[in-house]
Amino acid sequence: MARRITRRRVGEDAPGKAGRRRPLRWAGVAVLALVLLVLLAAAGEWFVYRSRIYPGVKVAGVSLSGRTPRRAADILRQREAGMMPREIRLKTSEESIPLDARRLGIGIDAQRSAHRAYEVGRTGWIGARIAGMSGALLGGSDLEPAVSFDPKAARRLVERLATRLDSKPRDASVSIDGAQVTITPSHEGYRLDVTATMNAIRRAAQGLRSEADISGRILRPAIPTQSARNAARRIRTALSTPLVLRDAGHRWTFEPAQVARMIRVSAHGSRLESTVSGKGFEQVASGMLSTLDVPPQSASYKISGDTVEVVPAHEGRRIREKELLAKLEGGLFSGRHSFSIPLATTKPHLTTREAQRLKPTTLLGSYKTDYTWDTAPGEMANYRIASNAVNNTLVAPGQVFSFDDKTEGLHYQPSKVIVNGKVKEALGGGMCQISSTLYMAANYAGLKVLERHPHYAQLPYIRPGFDATVWFGSGSGPDSGRLDMKFKNNTPGYLLLKEWVGSDGYVHAQIWGRPTGRHVTMWSKEVASGPGYTRWVTYKKVTKDGRVLFDGVLHVDTYKPLSI
Secondary structure, X not given: OOOOOOOOOOOOOOXXXXXXXXXXXXXXXXXXXXXXXXXXXXXXXXXXXXXXXXXOEEEOOEEOOOOOHHHHHHHHHHHHHHHOOOEEEEXXXXXXXXXXXXXXXXXXXXXXXXHHHHHOOOOOOHHHHHHHHHHXXXXXXXXXXXXXXXXXXXXXXXXXXXXXXXXXXXOOEEEEEOOEEEEEOOEOEEXXXXXXXXXXXXXXXXXXXXXXXXXXXXXXXXXXXXXXXXHHHHHHHHOOOOEEEEOOOOEEEEOHHHHHHHEEEEEEOOEEEEEEOHHHHHHHOHHHHHHHOEOOEOOEEEEEOOEEEEEOOEOEEEEOHHHHHHHHHHHHOOOOOEEEOOEEEEOOOOOHHHHHHHOOOEEEEEEEEEOOOOOOHHHHHHHHHHHHHHOOEEEOOOOEEEHHHHHOOOOOOEEEEEEOOEEEEEEOOOHHHHHHHHHHHHHHOOOEEEEOOOOOOOOOOOOOOOOOOOEOOOOOOOOOOOEOOEEEOOOOOOEEEEEEEOOOOEEEEEEEEOOOOEEEEEEEEEEEEEOOEEEEEEEEEEEEOOEEEEXXXXXXXXXXXXXX
């Protein structure tokens, strides 16, 4: 049987495949048609609502469909009272604090909210716009309103609230009244976080919520109550029985109320420490201290005429207070209440042996000046007042003697003085003769003169160049005009100054001390003169055991005539 051969034409479907491509074509056409319909619908919708809000658009549940933005804003203004909370309540752990929303500047921004509603389906690329439009048409679109908020007004309100809520933490403390110990417990403080609380209020307002969480920080006290309890326990132990202090022959008892005055409570970090106060101890135990603390008595000198006798020294006694306080500190707070008093012997500054070794025994220098040139009552009185102030003065080794310091403030008589080259009457005239006489005795004693001033004019009682004028000055300070005569004890022992107004017509000055081996000679001579002046040079030679220590000009002085 012969096979039948058939040929297919190019383009003809194979058997069994007919009709498969036609549904695909129709599906594409359908999608395209749908897209065209959506576009036509969207175009129609846009044309209808080109200046109005699309259907289904709400703000906080208020429908604004088909409204113009201006009309939508009016509607939102009318509905604002029902949309916004009247107050924002700030919640704390203990209370709820209301804040007036209007005073916070919270309200609906109707114009911005309406503009947001109008923008639905009108922003973004074409697909986003269609999606927004379709969403509004199919399911509705409920937008959050734009909310106004006044941060300055809110800050003022929150800061005012902070003044009420803020509090400082209180540290625990211990007080002592008599022998009673009282604890004041600690408590926490609080500080409102103004910025964070404002932000919480803003978020609540934007979400149309009537509550916001307040933000703040708990401030912990530095010293907790337990520290006060620990310190109080130690103090009560110290005050439980009287304190007894004793030495070899005495016994002192202090009642708990007295012991309480010795105790000091102080903070160290988070701890309260109780200690024994040195100042408090001295106040309470002043009677005991005055009995046991005996200052040492240095040796001194007793002058009888020209004889110098040594007054013996005595050792002293003192409480070793730091050691005693340490014993009290270590025992009182642990229940010990009886202690021995540690004592120490104190040495005198100048012992009897040293005083004997340093006792002035030798006349080192002397000088005298004639006072018969002026025996007016005022002059004679002042000679005696000033010389008596100097007489029997002791000068320690290395000490500086000041004539002004020794003679100032005494009750001098009016007498003749030289002021600006003129002779006048004032208090203290005649003192310069006492200072000049002592000055020359100091020179002949080989002492180091630190300050000396010449007179204005030559004087009849002393050779020019040998004089030393003094004046107490007007006030204090370098500009007071003060003139002094000073010398330093540069010898190995004490100096004894002797000065008196003799019945022989002379003022006498003597300086006694330990032998130095020094020998002094002095002289002066006039080297120039002219109308209204003379100039004198004073020379001095000092030798020691035959060796020359100084030989030359001591000073040059110019004198002028006195004005009448």
